[in-house]
Amino acid sequence: MRILRPLLAAAAVLALAACETIPKAPAGPYKAGASQVTLGRDWSDVSVLLAGGLKKVKVLSIDGPILNRLYITDGLAVGESLVKSPSKERPTPKLRAGMNSSERMEFVADSIAAMGYQRVETMKPRPAKFGEQQAVRFDITARTEDGLDVQGTALASEAAGKTAFVLFLAPAEHYFQASLPEVEKVMASARPAG
Amino acid sequence: MFRGRAQAMGAVAATALVAATPALSAPRPPGLKPAVDSVEAGLWDLMDKAEREARQKAELNTDAALNAYVRDVICKVATEYCGDVRLYVMDRPFFNATMAPNGYSEVWSGLLLRCEDESELALVLSHEVTHFSENHSIEAHEADKRRRNATMVVAMGIAVVGTVAAAGSANPQSAQSIMDATSSLIDVVYLASISSYFRFSREHETEADIVGLRRMAAAGYSPQAGGTLWRGLIAETTTSDFKRVREQDTRLGIFDSHPLSPLRAEALDAEAAKLPAPTRVAANRHRAAIRPFLAAWLKDDLRRRDFGQTLHTIDRLSKAKEDLGVLNFYRGEALRQRGKAGDLANAALAYQAATEQADAPPAAWRELGEARRRTGDAAGAKAALATYLSRAPEADDAWMVRETLDALSKGD
Ligand SMILES: [Zn+2]
Numbered sequence: 001m002r003i004l005r006p007l008l009a010a011a012a013v014l015a016l017a018a019c020e021t022i023p024k025a026p027a028g029p030y031k032a033g034a035s036q037v038t039l040g041r042d043w044s045d046v047s048v049l050l051a052g053g054l055k056k057v058k059v060l061s062i063d064g065p066i067l068n069r070l071y072i073t074d075g076l077a078v079g080e081s082l083v084k085s086p087s088k089e090r091p092t093p094k095l096r097a098g099m100n101s102s103e104r105m106e107f108v109a110d111s112i113a114a115m116g117y118q119r120v121e122t123m124k125p126r127p128a129k130f131g132e133q134q135a136v137r138f139d140i141t142a143r144t145e146d147g148l149d150v151q152g153t154a155l156a157s158e159a160a161g162k163t164a165f166v167l168f169l170a171p172a173e174h175y176f177q178a179s180l181p182e183v184e185k186v187m188a189s190a191r192p193a194g
Numbered sequence: 195m196f197r198g199r200a201q202a203m204g205a206v207a208a209t210a211l212v213a214a215t216p217a218l219s220a221p222r223p224p225g226l227k228p229a230v231d232s233v234e235a236g237l238w239d240l241m242d243k244a245e246r247e248a249r250q251k252a253e254l255n256t257d258a259a260l261n262a263y264v265r266d267v268i269c270k271v272a273t274e275y276c277g278d279v280r281l282y283v284m285d286r287p288f289f290n291a292t293m294a295p296n297g298y299s300e301v302w303s304g305l306l307l308r309c310e311d312e313s314e315l316a317l318v319l320s321h322e323v324t325h326f327s328e329n330h331s332i333e334a335h336e337a338d339k340r341r342r343n344a345t346m347v348v349a350m351g352i353a354v355v356g357t358v359a360a361a362g363s364a365n366p367q368s369a370q371s372i373m374d375a376t377s378s379l380i381d382v383v384y385l386a387s388i389s390s391y392f393r394f395s396r397e398h399e400t401e402a403d404i405v406g407l408r409r410m411a412a413a414g415y416s417p418q419a420g421g422t423l424w425r426g427l428i429a430e431t432t433t434s435d436f437k438r439v440r441e442q443d444t445r446l447g448i449f450d451s452h453p454l455s456p457l458r459a460e461a462l463d464a465e466a467a468k469l470p471a472p473t474r475v476a477a478n479r480h481r482a483a484i485r486p487f488l489a490a491w492l493k494d495d496l497r498r499r500d501f502g503q504t505l506h507t508i509d510r511l512s513k514a515k516e517d518l519g520v521l522n523f524y525r526g527e528a529l530r531q532r533g534k535a536g537d538l539a540n541a542a543l544a545y546q547a548a549t550e551q552a553d554a555p556p557a558a559w560r561e562l563g564e565a566r567r568r569t570g571d572a573a574g575a576k577a578a579l580a581t582y583l584s585r586a587p588e589a590d591d592a593w594m595v596r597e598t599l600d601a602l603s604k605g606d
Contacts, residue, residue: 089500092499110497145252147251
C-alpha cells in the first residue's frame with residue numbers, strides 16, 4: 001500500500017477535477033466509431049483526458065485513469081496509433097500492413113510502453129472472437145514508473161485492413177480483479193466496425 | 195552529468211545558461227558530510243529525497259552481479275570515494291550517468307549498452323567522479339543562485355502544468371500532458387529536478403573530461419577510450435531516423451553545456467597522448483557483465499522507435515563477434531518493425547544469421563519463418579516454423595504458429 005496511497009490521492013485529484021467536463025458512459029451500448037460494446041455498469045468517458053485527440057480511440061474509467069482504464073477503438077487503419085505521439089522524435093507504434101496476431105500483441109505492448117508504463121510484457125495469447133471475427137485475446141503485466149504492479153487484458157482483431165482493440169489496464173492489487181467480470185462481459189459483447 | 199544528444203531530446207527544454215566561472219578548489223575529502231544549515235546540506239536533502247524516489251522506480255535494476263561490476267569500476271577509478279557512492283543502475287534506454295553530491299549515483303542501461311569495453315565505462319564514471327570530487331554541484335549552486343532558482347521554478351512549473359491540465363481541459367494538447375502526468379506525475383518533477391541539478395557549466399564539463407581522463411588512466415584504463423566513446427556516440431547520432439536528432443550537435447551546442455562535438459573527442463585524444471599506456475586489459479569483462487541484459491535492453495531500445503540508432507548500436511556490439519544469435523535476432527526485429535522497402539528481406543537474412551548461432555533465441559526461427567512466408571518462400575517458412583515448434587514446444591504462442599503452418603500446408 002506504500003505505493004498505492006499517493007496514486008489514490010492523485011486519482012482523487014483527477015476525479016475531482018474531472019467531474020464537470022468528463023461525460024458519463026452509462027450502462028448499455030457504447031460506440032467507438034463503428035465498433036460497439038455493451039457496458040454492464042456506468043463508466044466515465046475519459047477519452048478527452050487520455051486519447052490525446054485520437055478520434056478513433058475511446059477510454060473509459062470507473063475510479064480514475066490510474067486505477068482502471070478501458071480502451072475501445074474503432075477499426076484502426078495502417079499508419080494509425082493507439083497512443084498519440086507527443087513529438088516527431090517520440091513516435092508511438094503505428095499499425096503496419098500485413099501484421100499477424102503476434103505483431104498485434106507487440107503493437108499493444110509497445111503502445112502501453114509509450115503511455116509511460118514500464119516492464120510491459122504480454123502473455124497467454126488465445127483464440128477469441130470479436131463479434132463474428134477471429135481475434136486474439138491475451139494478458140499483460142507492467143509496472144507504473146513509480147513501481148506499482150499493473151495487470152491488463154486485451155482483445156485484438158483485424159478484418160479488411162482495419163484493426164480494432166479492447167484493452168483494460170488496472171493495478172494488480174485489487175483493481176484488476178475487481179473490474180475483470182465487467183471487462184469480460186464488455187469484451188464478449190464487442191462488435192467490430194462494419 | 196554525462197549524456198548523449200538523443201537523450202536530451204526527451205528531457206526538459208534547455209534553458210540558456212549563464213556560464214559560471216568555476217573556482218578551482220581542493221577535491222572534497224572522502225566521507226564528507228555537510229554542515230547542518232549550510233547551502234550544501236540543503237542540496238543534500240533534495241538529493242536524498244530524489245534517491246529515496248529512485249529506489250522505488252520500476253526501472254531500477256537490482257541484479258547483484260551487474261551492480262557489483264559497475265560499482266567495482268567506480269571503486270577502481272575513485273578508490274577514495276568508494277564508500278561515499280551509492281549506485282543505482284536504471285533500465286532506461288538512454289545514454290546517461292549522474293553522481294550527486296550526497297553520493298547518489300545513477301547509471302542507465304542505454305549507457306552500459308553503448309560502452310564497448312570497461313575502459314569506456316571507466317571514462318564516463320571518472321567524468322562523474324570528477325564532478326563529485328571537485329564539488330561542481332556546490333560551485334554551480336554558489337556561482338549562480340539565480341539560475342538555480344530559475345530552474346527550480348521550471349521544475350515546479352511542470353508540477354503546476356500537470357495539475358492545471360488535470361483540471362479537465364478539453365484541449366487535446368494538454369490531454370497528452372495528462373496522459374504523461376497520470377502515468378508518472380511525480381516522475382516528471384523528479385526528472386526535471388534531477389536534470390536541473392546536473393546542468394554544469396562548460397568549464398566544469400571540460401574539467402570533468404580532462405581530470406576524469408587522468409583519473410581513469412591512473413587506474414590503469416586505456417585513455418584512448420575517451421575519443422573512441424565520443425566518436426561512437428557522434429556516429430550513432432548521425433544514423434538517427436529523426437532529422438532533429440541528426441542535426442542536434444550544432445543546434446544544441448549553443449545552449450547545452452555538453453556539446454557532443456568532434457572538438458570534445460579531439461581534446462580527449464590530445465590529453466590521452468600525454469597519459470601512460472593502459473595496464474588493465476579486460477576486454478570481455480564489460481560484455482560478460484551486460485550479456486544477461488542484452489536482449490531486454492535491445493527490446494527497450496527498440497521502443498524508442500529510432501531504428502537507425504538501434505541498428506547502429508547492434509552493429510557496434512556485433513564487432514566483438516560475440517552474442518551474434520541475440521544481436522542478429524534484434525537486428526531482424528528492428529528491420530521488421532521499421533518496415534521500409536527491402537527491410538523484410540534483410541530481416542529474414544538477419545534472423546537466418548541468428549539461427550546459425552548457439553545463442554539464438556527460439557523466436558528467431560518463428561520470425562524467420564514469418565519473414566520467409568511474407569517474402570514468398572513457403573517451403574523455407576514451413577521449415578523454420580517447424581523448428582520453432584520443436585525448440586519451444588511449450589511456447590504459449592505455439593497454437594498461432596501451428597495455424598500458420600496449417601495455412602501454409604493448405605497453400606493459402
Ligand atoms: Zn558532465
